[in-house]
Amino acid sequence: MLERVWILLTVLYGIGRAVVVGAAFGDHGVDPWLYLVIDLVTSVPLGLSTARVIGGLVDRDFVAVRGWAAVAIASFLAPDLYVVIAGRGIPPAAYGALGGFVAASAAISVLGVRRRAAAGRAAGRVGDARGPAA
Numbered sequence: 575m576l577e578r579v580w581i582l583l584t585v586l587y588g589i590g591r592a593v594v595v596g597a598a599f600g601d602h603g604v605d606p607w608l609y610l611v612i613d614l615v616t617s618v619p620l621g622l623s624t625a626r627v628i629g630g631l632v633d634r635d636f637v638a639v640r641g642w643a644a645v646a647i648a649s650f651l652a653p654d655l656y657v658v659i660a661g662r663g664i665p666p667a668a669y670g671a672l673g674g675f676v677a678a679s680a681a682i683s684v685l686g687v688r689r690r691a692a693a694g695r696a697a698g699r700v701g702d703a704r705g706p707a708a
Contacts (some may be wrong), residue, residue, distance in 0.1 A: 576628070581621030588613035595657060601671070603662040613653040620649035624687060631691030632699060652682065 575672035592613055596606025623645035654676050658669070 577622055577625040580625050581618055582615040584621040584624075585614060588617050591653070598668065599657055599661055599664060601704035604657050604660050608660075609656055609657075612656050616649040616652045620647055623649060624683070628687055628690050628694065632688070642657045650683070651676070667675055 589610065592606050595604060600606055623642045626642040627639050627646055630636065630642060654672060654695045657664075657672060661669075671695035
């Protein structure tokens with residue numbers, strides 16, 4: 575259940591980000607539709623891997639956490655890396671704003687993951703970091 579909710583929220587957030595990226599960077603070579611596709615394609619692995627990281631932290635399975643965290647980080651960064659790669663003539667301040675937004679979003683996400691994992695451990699729950707095939 576956690577995975578599905580997380581995936582849904584990630585997809586909705588991605589749609590909102592694509593609208594903002596189109597408005598801010600559309601005139602600089604960034605295709606908001608391609609950004610949206612990248613964001614939607616990476617939303618599922620981001621949502622799944624984030625849920626698995628939480629499960630691994632609950633279980634204290636740090637080997638699984640490292641693997642799933644790598645997937646989460648790559649999925650999280652992919653859309654914004656597209657902006658950096660495709661963007662032409664973007665003012666440095668806009669790159670700074672994008673970097674600040676990415677950093678703030680990452681910090682909020684990490685804090686949320688830590689909070690959910692701590693709550694899961696405190697409640698005595700068992701996480702599931704093994705992956706869909708386990």
